[in-house]
Amino acid sequence: MTALSAAAAQALDALDPLAPIRELFELPDDVIFMDANSVGPMPKAARGKAKGLLDDWVNLRRRGWSQRQWLEMPSLLGDCIAPLIGAGPGEVVMCDSTTLNQFKAVSHALTLRPERRTLLTQNGNFPTDVHVLQGIAAASEGRLSLRFVDSEDEAVAAMDAEVAVAALSHVDYRSGGRWDMGRVTAAAHAKGVLTVWDVSHSAGAVPVDVRGADADFAVGCGYKYLCAGPGGPAFIYVKRGLGDEVWPALAGWMGHADVYAFARDYAPHGGVKKFLTGTPLVGADELASAMLDVWPKVDPAKLWAKHKSLTDFLIAALKQECGSLGVVVNSPGDHGRRGGNVSFSSPGAGSVVEALIDAGVVSSFRQPDAIRFGVSPLVIRHADCWEAVARLKRVLAETIWRQPKYAKVSV
Numbered sequence: 001m002t003a004l005s006a007a008a009a010q011a012l013d014a015l016d017p018l019a020p021i022r023e024l025f026e027l028p029d030d031v032i033f034m035d036a037n038s039v040g041p042m043p044k045a046a047r048g049k050a051k052g053l054l055d056d057w058v059n060l061r062r063r064g065w066s067q068r069q070w071l072e073m074p075s076l077l078g079d080c081i082a083p084l085i086g087a088g089p090g091e092v093v094m095c096d097s098t099t100l101n102q103f104k105a106v107s108h109a110l111t112l113r114p115e116r117r118t119l120l121t122q123n124g125n126f127p128t129d130v131h132v133l134q135g136i137a138a139a140s141e142g143r144l145s146l147r148f149v150d151s152e153d154e155a156v157a158a159m160d161a162e163v164a165v166a167a168l169s170h171v172d173y174r175s176g177g178r179w180d181m182g183r184v185t186a187a188a189h190a191k192g193v194l195t196v197w198d199v200s201h202s203a204g205a206v207p208v209d210v211r212g213a214d215a216d217f218a219v220g221c222g223y224k225y226l227c228a229g230p231g232g233p234a235f236i237y238v239k240r241g242l243g244d245e246v247w248p249a250l251a252g253w254m255g256h257a258d259v260y261a262f263a264r265d266y267a268p269h270g271g272v273k274k275f276l277t278g279t280p281l282v283g284a285d286e287l288a289s290a291m292l293d294v295w296p297k298v299d300p301a302k303l304w305a306k307h308k309s310l311t312d313f314l315i316a317a318l319k320q321e322c323g324s325l326g327v328v329v330n331s332p333g334d335h336g337r338r339g340g341n342v343s344f345s346s347p348g349a350g351s352v353v354e355a356l357i358d359a360g361v362v363s364s365f366r367q368p369d370a371i372r373f374g375v376s377p378l379v380i381r382h383a384d385c386w387e388a389v390a391r392l393k394r395v396l397a398e399t400i401w402r403q404p405k406y407a408k409v410s411v
């Protein structure tokens, strides 16, 4: 293989069909944000949305409910991101947090499998996903318990008639390793197990196909690769027709079959809308609505192809430039098994991440020695990957990270 270079990066960027999309974002000069796994980039439209909301607050107030789309926004945003997870119109809503949506999905699955007593999840799952299950089990006063697995093969083997629901992350938030959603879901269904997938680290970066995989539920964060903004709404998907008549564990007026009838007694809306709870978080939704200017212009297949090209390039550059300095790539070599971020081990990883911030590269550290570069194909170019690796190389080669000011590591 020919050696990678800045020129090779630029040549790849010149062929990028999504290059114009970058222009839709407000990006600071000379800072490379490799942290879309935490907070994705800001669409330029967000500033106008924020100002418009403040004007509406002053001028419209309650008339905003009728003159603006405040109440429809959870569905509009859900329809906007549905193609990125392989869902159709009306199958996704954006609302609440991932934690809450996980609770709603898992509780619903349990209602549909009342005779079963086991909740299956990963040891390495994101803490909040596990905590939700532990909370549900604690509230069951001993009826329900958790079963943990470490690998996809173990998960497949662990499906049995005791398991009600497998609540799994599609992508490991530390290593960036991606599971085969179709394979695990098929194994689950063969034993009557329902699946809840957390696609926070795949949606908006790599292929997700909830319908193709026949997933029962999916949830995920809006503020990562989907660019809903800090604190932006999460999303929830439910397979069409699954337990349509069944009440959600968290019944609220926005999930009522006829919201504006103001009926005393609850009746669940069909489909995913019953997972809406209370009044939409209008402020967060307004910032998130800047996505409506972006995602309809993006062909998901091109987005995923660009993520493959960027992360293949990044991994090769990390090995070529920083391998001799102790960097070891943890992310899978096969893009089909890779999530949104590229993860690698490095000497002094926490301090390296701090030093990289001063060098104009924003990334994140995870114990014990992993650095994550979260790659948003909407804005990151091959040239950015090359430059980020060049700055990392300098931090390592010149042992800049050993300076006392980088000893304190932030999360």
Ligand SMILES: Cc1ncc(COP(=O)(O)O)c(C=O)c1O
Binding pocket: 097, 098, 099, 100, 126, 128, 129, 169, 173, 198, 200, 201, 221, 234
């Ligand atoms: C896989 C995963 N799920 C959930 C969350 C967080 O959920 P919430 O937005 O409810 O805090 C994160 C946050 O990074 C995450 O990585």
